[in-house]
Amino acid sequence: MxxxxxxxxxxxxxxxxxxxxxxxxxxxxxxxxxxxxxxxxxxxxxxxxxxxxxxxxxxxxxxxxxxxxxxxxxxxxxxxxxxxxxxxxxxxxxxxxxxxxxxxxxxxxxxxxxxxxxxxxxxxxxxxxxxxxxxxxxxxxxxxxxxxxxxxxxxxxxxxxxxxxxxxxxxxxxxxSRPHDEGRYGETGLYAAPPGRSGILELPAAGRYAILAAGFSPKDPACRVSGPGRAARRAELVSIPPSDYGNGDYATYAWVASFTVPGPGTYVVTCHTGDGQARYTVGTIPRIRGAVAxxxxxxxxxxxxxxxxxxxxxxxxxxxxxxxxxxxxxxx
Incomplete structure (x- = not known):
């Protein structure tokens, strides 16, 4: 007892x-x-x-x-x-x-x-x-x-x-895991690319890609992706966007959304927000270790x-x- x-x-x-x-x-x-x-x-x-x-x-x-x-x-x-x-x-x-x-x-x-x-x-x-x-x-x-x-x-x-x-x-x-590629495949936004080319991306392979917000761009954009053999689809937002990505002091990036394409080709990514100067870039998915990913x-x-x-x-x-x-x- x-x-x-x-x-x-x-x-x-x-x-x-x-x-x-x-x-x-x-x-x-x-x-x-x-x-x-x-x-x-x-x-x-x-x-x-x-x-x-x-x-x-x-x-x-x-x-x-x-x-x-x-x-x-x-x-x-x-x-x-x-x-x-x-x-x-x-x-x-x-x-x-x-x-x-x-x-x-x-x-x-x-x-x-x-x-x-x-x-x-x-x-x-x-x-x-x-x-x-x-x-x-x-x-x-x-x-x-x-x-x-x-x-x-x-x-x-x-x-x-x-x-x-x-x-x-x-x-x-x-x-x-570092290093990480931001903007490897192109950018979208009013000031992100030459006239007529904003959001037009040449993607090399099937798979998932990341949409990253540059600087203080809104973290909840309404992004849509269209391409060969694919109707426009909404990109999936990241609920808790990790940020502070980038390779220099010019700009930091936050991973705000992702999308999947069925194969290589030319795709169009458009992101709409209330900020006319918002800029987004498409790159590889950040490789995050552990369950937090x-x-x-x-x-x-x-x-x-x-x-x-x-x-x-x-x-x-x-x-x-x-x-x-x-x-x-x-x-x-």
Whole structure:
């Protein structure tokens, strides 16, 4: 019975919705957004710089898990100290493994990483953080769920919904294999080509091609493609267009749409927007590594909903705890 209670306490040591939201924010959007804001557009983020954020967060996670375990176990001998340290390390190892998997298969950033070395450094930091968390847990007071949980959860949900598309876009940009060809096959737009030639492209083979917006051109153009043996068809928009492509400072490009042709030949691509100076170019499909290559094509509403889940969990947890408290206080 005592062992079952101890394992239940281990499960409760895992971060709650607030801890989960904090971990996700620190290890996923923060590295990508801050790197984008502090570096030139043509520089891709290295995987090592993102994972250092994870390592920096591991001691705090381990300390929190150990404190949660200690507060629920209610024991103050030497053996519980070891158990709290082991619990905090175990919880941190699970989250560290999740971050490593995320940056290896979901958003595989550029650069190389010594994964075994990262793992052992993370475990050492987790042990240190868990040992610090044990005395914190002995002094910890359980807080009642208040109405602030609803406000905090709503703010986290809104922030997550706003940051999710940005995170996907930046992850796709930094996971793109280089070099990439923009404008290899021709351009479309009022100022993109000689008179009478705008949008007339000689495509060498069947397959998919990318339509890229130059500079500040709108990212949601209505593009149509027509050619030999093919009626005009609408190009497929990219839900979260990755940008910052290009080989120089003259212009940056964003992958906004794609289309498929059945064979080589002369095709006409027309893109209509409210911007008369918008310019689009046709090139090869950017080669994006990892699962993020598929995520950029998901509906934007789905991506925003996924980003809001941590905030929604905070709201749900606040409601459940308050309901339990009211039920316990009600007279029988």
């Amino acid at each position: 005592r062992g079952r209670a101890a394992w239940r306490a281990v499960g409760q040591a895992f971060p709650g919705p607030v801890g989960l939201a904090t971990w996700i924010a620190v290890t996923v959007p923060a590295p990508l957004v801050i790197y984008e804001a502090t570096h030139r557009w043509e520089e891709d983020q290295d995987v090592a710089t993102a994972l250092w954020w994870t390592l920096a967060a591991v001691p705090a996670l381990a300390a929190s898990a150990a404190a949660r375990w200690t507060g629920r176990a209610g024991q103050h001998a030497v053996r519980p100290l070891l158990a709290a340290t082991a619990t905090g390390t175990l919880v941190s190892a699970v989250f560290l493994a999740g971050s490593m998997a995320f940056y290896r298969w979901v958003i595989p950033l550029s650069g190389a990483m010594d994964w075994p070395r990262l793992w052992w450094i993370g475990l050492l930091l987790a042990v240190a953080g868990a040992a610090i968390g044990y005395p914190i847990g002995r002094r910890r007071r359980t807080r009642q769920a208040g109405r602030w949980g609803y406000l905090g959860g709503a703010l986290v949900a809104v922030a997550g919904a706003l940051l999710a598309p940005v995170t996907v876009r930046l992850g796709a940009e930094d996971s793109t 598929a995520v950029i094509h998901w509906p934007a509403a789905v991506i925003r909903l996924l980003g809001s889940i941590p905030g929604l969990l905070i709201i749900a947890t606040t409601y459940r705890r308050r309901a339990r408290r009211v039920a316990a206080a009600a007279p029988e």
